Amino acid sequence: MDFNPAAHDPMIENRTFDEIAIGESASSQRTLTQEDIDLFAVVSGDVNPAHLDPAYAETDLFHKIIVHGMWGGALISALFGTRLPGPGTIYLSQELHFRAPVGLSDTITTTVTVREKKPEKHRIVFDCLCVNQTGQKVITGTAEV
Amino acid sequence: MCRPRVELPEVRLSRHQRFRDLLIRTAGQPPIPVAVAHPCDALSLGAVIEMALAGLVTPILVGPQAKIHAVAAAANLDIGAFRIVDVPHSHAAAAKAVALVRAGEAELLMKGALHTNELMHEVVARDTGLRTERRLSHVYLMDVPSYPRPLLITDAALNIAPTLQEKRDIIQNAIDLAHIMGTETPRVAILSAVETIDPALRSTLDAAALCKMADRGQITGAIVDGPLAFDNAVSPQAARQKGIVSPVAGQADILLVPDLEAGNMLAKQLSFLAGADAAGVVVGATVPIILTSRADSQRTRIASCAVAVLMVRARRAAATVDAA
CATH class of the missing domain: 3.40.50.10950 (Rossmann fold)
Known part of the structure; x- marks a missing residue:
């Protein structure tokens, strides 16, 4: 089973601090499947019925299965580690706001954009954004790498 | 820095959901x-x-x-x-x-x-x-994680080297069971080592005869095809590559094995090497017979019992209809 159909490029390449400009961004797209939710539950141990039990989820706030919030967080992390800055990136901090639920078959476009460069320690601050197929913001936040 | 993307391991999720579904269907009675x-x-x-x-x-x-x-x-x-x-x-x-x-x-x-x-x-x-007038036979109900539907394998436990007529009964017993489990028109693959008739391989001759018996109404309630090699029976891709045009190839619900040894090895390979759950029941008698083995997990023992209970309920329902 291929759990990351977006990732077919056989090579991954980083961009160095000096090469990266403020305003630069990287994006990925991913459609949520039941397998994603199940695997995330297996890895994290988070078996909250809101994510796994359709009968319970029906009675809950959103009336359907929604994915773990940190799945979206992981999509952001994947961009840092594979695209911008790319391989070798050290993740220092991350702030996230979960603004709307993500359900099965939602297609999430994740974008990280360079907001600020800190040359003294070679650190970069990113704006992070996940939107769904209707353009609704589901996650916003900032990260430092 | 430019590096090859590390190849990730393949992940297969095993939910064992099909046996749970069986149990859910027996609930509340x-x-x-x-x-x-x-x-x-x-x-x-x-x-x-x-x-x-x-x-x-x-x-x-x-x-x-x-x-x-x-x-x-x-x-x-x-x-x-x-x-x-x-x-x-x-x-x-x-x-x-x-x-x-x-x-x-x-x-x-x-x-x-x-x-x-x-x-x-x-x-x-x-x-x-x-x-009954039917030959008794054993059916394994297998939940194989890599296969998208339940798989019935017969006869891997009771009939050692069944004759053609016995194979007819064995197939019909499994078809009746598949109906009770909710598969309306099961696809029956008659297994051999090849998909063409070879007079030296008796199972291919039996397969041809059984298909004709199905054509003529001596076997009912299913789509029957064979001989099929195991890969052609369960893999649509393998069937395509071989150019086999068949409504059964690649999506079998029931596998009829040539003899007990082949069936026993197939079922146990699926259990021990492919992580399958195997429940079992003997059919063709006036009542279902539950044979559980030492190696069974609680989940499979309960599943064997659940399918036997579904058979009894189906028989009761049929008897009520007959009486009315």
């Missing part, structure tokens, strides 16, 4: 009385208690009463609620359990701690047994 022949070890007695606790059956324990109580006490099992029919030994237990079914006191038969042959000897006895 009164338990079925089951005669348990010689439940005189902790394993078989424990299995009976599991099935009773699951609400599937009301056990009647048939065996030496003192021994059953001793086993229960040693294993700390509570059998206070169950009726015990006291008989001296395993042979008598098999005979009495079958007699209870004939008398209508039990609608299911289950093997305890005795040899399968010992129980089956009583089941097939001409005047006192549970025979």
Whole structure:
């Protein structure tokens, strides 16, 4: 089973601090499947019925299965580690706001954009954004790498 | 820095959901009385208690009463609620359990701690047994994680080298079971080593004859095709590559194996190397017979019992329709 159909490029390449400009961004797209939710539950141990039990989820706030919030967080992390800055990136901090639920078959476009460069320690601050197929913001936040 | 993307391991999720679905379908109805022949070890007695606790059956324990109580006490099992029919030994237990079914006191038969042959000897006895006009056969219900539907494999436990006529009964028994499990028109693959007729391979000749029997209504309620090699039976890709045009190839619900040895190895390979769950039931008698084995997990024992219970309910429903 291929759990990351977006990732077919056989090579991954980083961009160095000096090469990266403020305003630069990287994006990925991913459609949520039941397998994603199940695997995330297996890895994290988070078996909250809101994510796994359709009968319970029906009675809950959103009336359907929604994915773990940190799945979206992981999509952001994947961009840092594979695209911008790319391989070798050290993740220092991350702030996230979960603004709307993500359900099965939602297609999430994740974008990280360079907001600020800190040359003294070679650190970069990113704006992070996940939107769904209707353009609704589901996650916003900032990260430092 | 530019590096090759590291190849990730393949992940396969095994939910064992199909057996849970079976159990869900049995929920909320009164338990079925089951005669348990010689439940005189902790394993078989424990299995009976599991099935009773699951609400599937009301056990009647048939065996030496003192021994059953001793086993229960040693294993700390509570059998206070169950009726015990006291008989001296395993042979008598098999005979009495079958007699209870004939008398209508039990609608299911289950093997305890005795040899399968010992129980089956009583089941097939001409005047006192549970025979029908059908050949008795065993069906494995397998939940194979890599296969997108339940798989019935028959006969891997009872008929050693079935004749053509016996294979007809074995197929029809499995088809009837598939109907009860909710597969409306099961696809039956008759397995061999190749997909063409080879006079040197008897299973290919039998397959051809069985397909014609299905064409002529001697086998009903299913789509039958064979001979098919195992890969062509379960893999649409393999069937395509071979250029096999068949409604069964690549999506079989039932696998008829050529003989017991082939079936036994197939079922056990799926269990031990492919992580499959295997429940089993004997069909073709007047009532379903539950044979559980030592290696079964609780999930498969319960599944074997659940499918037997579904068969009894289906038979009751059919009898009601006939009466009306």
